[in-house]
Structure formats: C-alpha cells, structure tokens
Amino acid sequence: MNELAIAVVVILFPGLIAAVICDKITVHSPRWGSFKYSVYSFVLGVSSYVALQGIVYIWNWFSGLFVPTVSFVSKTLDVWTIVTTQTVSIDPSEVFWATILSPVIAVLAAFTVNHKIIHKAAQRLRVSGKYGDENLFSFFLNAQDINWVYVRDIPSKLTYQGRVVSFSEADDMQELVLSEVTVFAYETSDEYYSVPLLYLSKERGSFIIEAIPQQLLEAEDEKEAH
Numbered sequence: 001m002n003e004l005a006i007a008v009v010v011i012l013f014p015g016l017i018a019a020v021i022c023d024k025i026t027v028h029s030p031r032w033g034s035f036k037y038s039v040y041s042f043v044l045g046v047s048s049y050v051a052l053q054g055i056v057y058i059w060n061w062f063s064g065l066f067v068p069t070v071s072f073v074s075k076t077l078d079v080w081t082i083v084t085t086q087t088v089s090i091d092p093s094e095v096f097w098a099t100i101l102s103p104v105i106a107v108l109a110a111f112t113v114n115h116k117i118i119h120k121a122a123q124r125l126r127v128s129g130k131y132g133d134e135n136l137f138s139f140f141l142n143a144q145d146i147n148w149v150y151v152r153d154i155p156s157k158l159t160y161q162g163r164v165v166s167f168s169e170a171d172d173m174q175e176l177v178l179s180e181v182t183v184f185a186y187e188t189s190d191e192y193y194s195v196p197l198l199y200l201s202k203e204r205g206s207f208i209i210e211a212i213p214q215q216l217l218e219a220e221d222e223k224e225a226h
Contacts, residue, residue, distance in 0.1 A: 015045020021106035
C-alpha cells in the first residue's frame, strides 16, 4: 500500500466512524454491503471535514472581529491538498477534530433519513412519490400513530393484542415484540390469556398487523370499567 493510499485511509477514518453510527441508528433495508459502506464512509468523511472547515472559518472570522491585532486569515485545512495539489499532507489535529465531529454528522444524517426529509421535499416538489428506503413492514410500524395493534396469526388461529415495542425483518423472517399482550382465538375472539411481553418470529407474510383505532380502545376501557 503506497503512501497516498495510507493517507486516504487515515483521512477517511472519521467517515468510517460516522457510517458505523448511521448504520446502527437509521432504518434501512436491505443491510449495507461493502460498496455502500465505502461510499457512505467517503461522503460522511468529507462532510466531517467540510464541517470542520466551516468551524475554522467562523472561528477566524470572530477572532478578526474581536481581536483587532489579529489579521483575518482563513486557514484552509491541509486535508484539501490531496485534491488541489495531489500531495499527501496529514495534520493529526485535523483528523482528531473531524473524528470528534463525525458522530454529530452521523446524527444529522440519520435524522434526515429517519424523518425522510429528502423524500418529503421531493414529494412536495412532485419530483418523486417514493416514501423511503425501508420496506413497508418497517415503514408501517415506524408510523407515529402505530401503538396498539392486532396481530392476526391465521395459520396458528390466534390474535394478539398489544403495544409495539420493537421489530425487525430479515430476508425470510419477520420479528415483533409486543407488551401488555392479550391472546385471543382468531375465529371466535375468545380470550385465552395475557402476558406482559411477547416475542413473535414468523416467516415473512405469515401474520397480519392491524392498527387499533383510539376510539375502539376507549370503548373497550369503558366496557371493562362497567
């Protein structure tokens, strides 16, 4: 590995940290492969250095305003010399501060993805009708108004009523954790038993999830009270 390659690896270390954090806190499907990890590490790494450069510019600008004896000189980070002069110049302090900033960049990127800022903007501009990058299973359960649900397990002839705690989906499996669960017979709706927590793991498409309207929950509470 030549000197330039080593320098690029060191410089892009903040991007790798940011990509790992993003992978953990964003909802996406399928899982990122090595190519996507490489691309996202590069983009997030460059973003970390751009943020650091902006902070340096702002710091120097304020220094020039409040300390008249200091001439205003906008320091350009050494990391950009790889692009401008094709030479290798690594300032350890730049790598350090960019790494410190990388979690912030990761959180901002995750916020943009999880709240679908880009997709919502595209929909408002009528550029795209795409709802997001995750599958409909995750999209449905991530909705803000999804709390209490019925889970219809038709092959097992059971219905589960409970609150959604967590969920995940793999290539051939869907997993769901419910709290405050009541189990009913699917065909007759007879109540079997209740448990505080339930883990359900089935093949994809093996169960149906229905959101319970708030009015129905309030009616059930009133019925139990009487």
